[in-house]
Amino acid sequence: MSISVIDAVSGAFERTRRMLFEPFDIGKWFVLGFCAWLACLGDGGGGGGGGNFPSGARSGRGGGGGLPPQFQAAIDWCQEHLVWVIAAAVLVLLLFIVLWVVLTWLSSRGRFMFLDGVVKNRGAVVEPWHQFRTLANSLFWFRIVVGAIGLVLLAAIALVSVALAWEDLQAWEFGPKAIVGLVTGVLLLMPVGLVLSLIALLLKDFVVPVMYLRGARVLAAWGIFSREIVSGHVGAMILFYLLKIVVAIGMVIVVCCATCLTCCLTALPYIGTVILLPLFIFERCYSLYFVQQVSPAWRIFQDEPPPYVPAESPPAA
DSSP states (O other): OOOOHHHHHHHHHHHHHHHHHTTOOHHHHHHHHHHHHHHTTTTTOOOOOOOOOOGGGGGTTTSTTOOOHHHHHHHHHHHHTHHHHHHHHHHHHHHHHHHHHHHHHHHHHHHHHHHHHHHHTOOOSHHHHHHTHHHHHHHHHHHHHHHHHHHHHHHHHHHHHHHHHHHHHHTTOOOHHHHHHHHHHHHHHHHHHHHHHHHHHHIIIIIHHHHHHHOOOHHHHHHHIIIIIITTOHHHHHHHHHHHHHHHHHHHHHHHHHHHHTTTGGGSTTHHHHHTHHHHHHHHHHHHHHHTTSOGGGOOOOSSOOOOOOOOOOOOO
16 A cells, blocks of 8 residues: 555644544543643653853963862862762662653553544543553553663763763863763764664654554564564655654744743643643644555544544543
């Protein structure tokens, strides 16, 4: 079967319009918005930190080339209380890991809840929360393992960069060794970031729908995705993501306009997701309409959405 990314866009737009406005049900907006918000927990919070070299370093020859007094005093204090500094750093790291695990677990459930709501044209929380527990747990562990590998790689890259630039860092200078460390870090970070981003995109756009439709765990779903969707359709998938970039630019413009028109209400957690719900549903439908063109076996939507199901009441806070 021929695959058209334009047809996928038009199908996603039409379904979004019918789901949310025919008829319009504010309760459905809030429930589906909750599922979309849950699915997106932790997204965009990726870590790639970077350090800014202080502007005071340019005066390295004036006062002996050392640190400004306030920085030197802070370093001396940390050295005097090294045990407490290390303990605080470990505690912050553990809190970060716990928060990351909790958000990943919740968003793994949310992805199936939101996908189910889009496919079945309904707002529901309790039933899909329990129904897709096994698949969501499989997705959760896969994301945890990939995320842990990513963090280890990022830490290794940071250590290599710091080691190469260590002499300049000690002298508080942005010299040749600091440049070598920075360039090396960027060159190593680019392929790692690209691979991790590609895994995250494919997982969200295609592997999760495969798990939902076939009832397969995450590793089996990757195999199905590779054999039945990627095979013979690499060019179409490239076009899919190229068009998705264009669509994403349009979405950013819409979000900026909505933020201005609503006095920044779109920046509020959950409330912003409800306001921007058409964008979330459109994005979810885009990959589904693309997939269902692969073969009749992947038919997800009919010409019309399924009969409207009244929204379930939002969960109590």
